[in-house]
Amino acid sequence: MNPEPQEQTGLDDLWSLVADNRWLIILTTMIAVGASLFVSLRAVPQYEGTAKLAFSDPSSDVSLTGVPVAPTQQPAQVAAAGVAQVQRSGVLVRVARLFGDQPPGVSRQLPPLVRQQRFIDRLRDNLSVSVEPDSNLVAIKVRWPDALLAAQLANRVGEQTVELVTSQERRQYEARAGELKLRLDALPRSGPQTAAGASRKELQDQRSRLLALSTLARPVQQATRAEPAADPVSPRPVFLAVLSAVIGLLAGLLLAALRRAFDRRIRDVTDLERVLDLPTIGHFAVATLGIDAPMVRDHSSRGEMAADAGRVLRNNLGFVHVDAPHQVVVVTSGLEGEGKSTVAASLAVASAYAGDRTLLIDVDLRRPIVAHRFGIADEPGLSDYLARRVEPADVIRSIALPDLDRDAPGGLTVIPAGRGVPRPADLLESARFADFITEVREAYDLIVLDTAPLLPVPDTTALVPVSDMVLLCCRIDRVDRDVFVAARDALRRLRENGIATVATGITRRHAGRRGAYSYRDANYYYGYANHGEAKPRRRRERPGRRHGRGRWRWRRR
Structure with a gap:
């Protein structure tokens, strides 16, 4: 793979x-x-002074007496033992005594013993001892705010280590020589040919070598001295x-x-499809939301964006459940403000330009917006017809589409919501509304229902069973994904198939890995920051005919 x-x-x-x-x-x-x-x-700048000591194997001191002895330790082992010698408190105390009553870096107002202890503690904190790789060298590094003093302290720590270790080892040799002298004094004085004489001579040779080592032994030497650093090591x-x-x-x-x-929001189109497990067949940019009817009242670049998105949406409708009809399409959303009215208007305009006899119905009887978007009167409308107050010819509005010949096939008809009613769900669940949908099916190729939001009110649930397709508008990067899931589940309880999503509020970064295929030029579309509504312009309305029944009474003239 x-x-x-x-x-x-x-x-x-x-x-x-x-x-x-x-x-x-x-x-x-x-x-x-x-x-x-x-x-x-x-x-405060910190300077570092580095001095190096060379520790030797004890067998090398014995060789100074003329007796060849093989080394007993590796150089790295000798150096590791030397690290402990440098870090001994006795070395730091000897360094502190060199400065007398005025050690550097300590307040003079403190008692002498306290000053000395403070200096020892500070020197221990700023002292680092390490073994040079594959050698008998031990590096002594001291950090101090003064470069000259840092080098001086490193050298003094090295010098005091050499003096202390050398003096201790020489005293050990001297003490062992004294022990041999006591053993010699205890032996009888006999001739050299006797056993006692041979033992006495051997002890005298050993004592002579020990006495020589007590003055010649040099277990550690200063290899290099620290020099004042030109640049600080920190900061x-x-x-x-x-x-x-x-x-x-x-x-x-x-x-x-x-x-x-x-973050519980849907971040992009890919995330939307993954969460809802529904096909996304349309993308509407954030600049298109809230505009007037595209290419009817809004001729700006934003209107062109919405019109292009509507064309893509219309073309993609045919690829969702190809064996089922798509004549009645419900456009809804989980909550308000997700762009469903923009999607419905764009889809209706695109279908009308494509030659379909298109009917757009504002079924949101609580907060209607379609009439305002198209610049037509809101009354009388659907609610008035369902309440038997008007005839079909009184509620239909024929919309003149620019650049579309009056005799060309297709056309766009809009039915506004009408006056407000106390219980919209009762009207939409009535037999009269079902008969109304049956009649307009005979008169139009595509019927777009702009409905109320799905979750806050029950109005849309009465429309899903009489429709062929449901488009769920989902505002990207704005609404919690639980809202989308709840809306999808509510729709699936009413129907299994014929559900698709339309991503709204899209920006370039929201398009997902596949990109927003409904956009032509990203720089062209995303270059407009003014999301206000376009200035409305009046368009001609043509009322429907008042005679005839059946399909013809719902047709435009």
Whole structure:
């Protein structure tokens, strides 16, 4: 199998995460870099002095007496033992005594003993001892705010270590020589040919060698002396800034991932299809939401965007359940403000231009908007007809479409919602409304029902059974995904098939991995920031004919 699609998916997800949270990541990185620069500017520069000691194997001291002895330890082992010698408290005490009553870096107002102990503690904190790889060398490093003093302290620690270790080892040789002298004094004085004489001579040779070692032994020597450093070892502003930028970037990505993990909104079209398990057959940009009827009252670039999206939506309708009719289409949403009226109007206009006899009905009897979008009177309308107050010819509005010949096939007819009623659901569940849908089926090729939101009110549930297709409008990056799931489940309780989604509020980053195929030029479409409504322009209305029954009484003239 080819791993490239999965790798590409991972890169797309990462890019989407960065794009959605770019300001959070930038802010986190800037805070980290700013904090590092602030700390660097306020920190006291620290200089480092390095001195090196060379520790030798004890067998090398014995060889100074003329007796060849094979080494008993490796150089690294000798150096490791020397590290403990340097870190002994006795060495630090001897260094402190060299400065007398005024050790550096300690307040003079403290008692002498306290000053000395404070200096020893500070020197221990700023002292580091390490073994040079594959050698008998031990590096002594001291950090101090003064470069000259850092080198001086490193040298003095090395010197005091040499003096202390050498004096202790020489005293050990001297003590062992004294023990041999006592043994010699206890032996009888006999001739050299006797056993006692041979033992006495051997002990005298050993004592002579020990006495020589007590003056010649050099277990440690100063290999190199520390020199004042030209540049401080800390702080390093450039290094800290780069490191802080990396840490800030990673922290920003972590915060972005946590934000996405706890964010319940649908982030893009791919996420919408994954969550709802429904096909998405249309995409409407955020700039198209809330505009007047595209290509009828709104001729701006936003209107062209909505018209293009409506054409794509109309073409894609035929690919959803191809064996089933798509004559009556319900356009709804889970909540208000998700662009369902824009989708319904764009679909109706696109179908009319394509030559279909199209009827757009505003079935949202609670908050009607279609009449306002098309610039027509809202009364009389659907509610008036269902209440038997008017005839069909009184409620239909024929819309003149620009650049469309009056004698051309198709056309667009709109039925507004009409006056408000106390219980809209009762009207929509009535037998008169079912008969009304049956009659308009005979007169029109496509009937678009702009309904009320699905979850807040029960009006739409009466329309789903009489329809052939349901379009669920989903506002991307705005509504909680639980709302979408609840709306889908409510629709599936009414019908199993004939449900598709339309993604609204789309921006370029919301299009998902496959892209928003309904857009022609991203720079052209996303370059408009004015989302206000276009200035309304009056269009000619032609009332329907008042005579005839059946399909002809619902047809435009």
